[in-house]
Amino acid sequence: MDKFIIEGPVRLEGTVSASGAKNAVLPLMAASLLTSGVSTISNVPGLRDVRTFMMLLDMLGAKCELVDDLLTIDTTRIHSIVAPYDHVKKMRASVYVLGPLLAFKGESLVSLPGGCAWGPRPVNLHIEGMKALGAEIDVTEGYIHATSRGKRLSGGSYRFEPSSVGATCNVMMSAVLADGVTELQNCAIEPEVTQLVEALIDAGAKIEGAGTTTLKIEGVESLNPINQRVIPDRIEAGTFLTAAAMTRGDVTVENCCPDHMTALLDILKAMGCDIEITEDSVRCSISGKPTPVEVVTHPYPGFATDMQAQVMAVASVADGTSHITETIYPDRFTHAAELCRLGAEIRIDGAIATIDGVDVLNGAPVMATDLRASAAMVLAGFTANGETSIERVYHIDRGYERIEEKLAALGGVIRRVNE
Ligand code: UD1
16 A cells, blocks of 8 residues: 655745646546547546546446546447446445436436545435436435436426535436426535536536526436536645645645635635735745634535645644634544644544644654545645655545645655555
8 A cells, every 4th residue: 555755844835737626527427428429528637536437437338548638438338327336435426427327328226325534425415306306216225226217307396405516416417318397406506516517508408507506407308428628626726725835835836726716715815825816826825834714614615625624734833723613524524633643733622623733743654534634644744844654645646646746846755655
């Protein structure tokens, strides 16, 4: 298993380019199952999750090819409607094939994803939303079995409560080929969801309300293949900006979309960072210790739960006490104990973390517990005195493309070792 060895402290400075967004490319890949033909997706990041999803599509009968950042998916010979447990347990987003297979093939059988490192992650809204559109769904022996009873889904109305990225994408994909009209309320409006809406419209779907919380979908008989360029990864970009705040550095992220990061940029400014924005780049620099902050995670356009761990790392070396309230996943704090191994002072009380900033962190062996938690540990390693080794970096490979190369180019002393 690979681990990272990091030598600190360093000051990260320079320019880095954002890759395509993991959370945008996965639903686009699933949407290719709504058509028979060759879909083309560009600016695809070379991530483990992308390869895992390609394997799943191949198992269903598709032919996927990733050359550089261009992914082609040929769905002319789909012969299976089954996403087995062995696959879904590797990547929860596999559940995205449920809606498209149901809509296009009239049936799908997808393993229940189960929980993850920071607690339960239900899919009840995916199931209830599809039922509201006329699907018959049974959950037995760990599998979701959905059918449209030999005809097209009828369409219908459904309100997501709470707002859910995955359920909005999945139910919308099941609605685009329905024989009727669907109204979805309280939809997630994360940029990755909006990209899917736009991709489906581009392929011939009739959807009103892109970028808003209410989507009206008039089902069509067929769609053209998907043809999209993946939007920049706002979480990867945000992680590099946070790395500048963490190391008192000066980092410019190019090829990003600053409009997608407003809530994070507000927090970084509140922490004392200087932020310079152009149309497609953000520069973050700071001199001196970060200022403590109050952070509450919310669905987009609020502060993203996927940036919570990284900001906690910065808060751990701030000049005073910060609080972080996690409203999306109340138990998503596994990184706190690992940060404490480096000398951070963090207390968790329910969904609230209290972080007393310390003067120095010291290197130690730590564990990556999930994707974003691992990013927080890498940032902390750059600030800590001496050597920090991070085990289980397969988590980070799920969502960050060539992260050690990108960080080394900013001056990070980081190497991957295989043990
Ligand atoms: C997506 C992102 C993930 C991010 C999360 C929240 C992808 C591949 N993953 O995950 O990186 O952390 O959004 O921004 O895009 N919920 C239910 N029932 C459901 C579905 C969700 O109660 O059927 C709840 C969840 O427990 C959570 C909230 O809704 O409290 C939001 O979760 P959701 O937006 O669905 O997260 P994912 O789509 O799984």
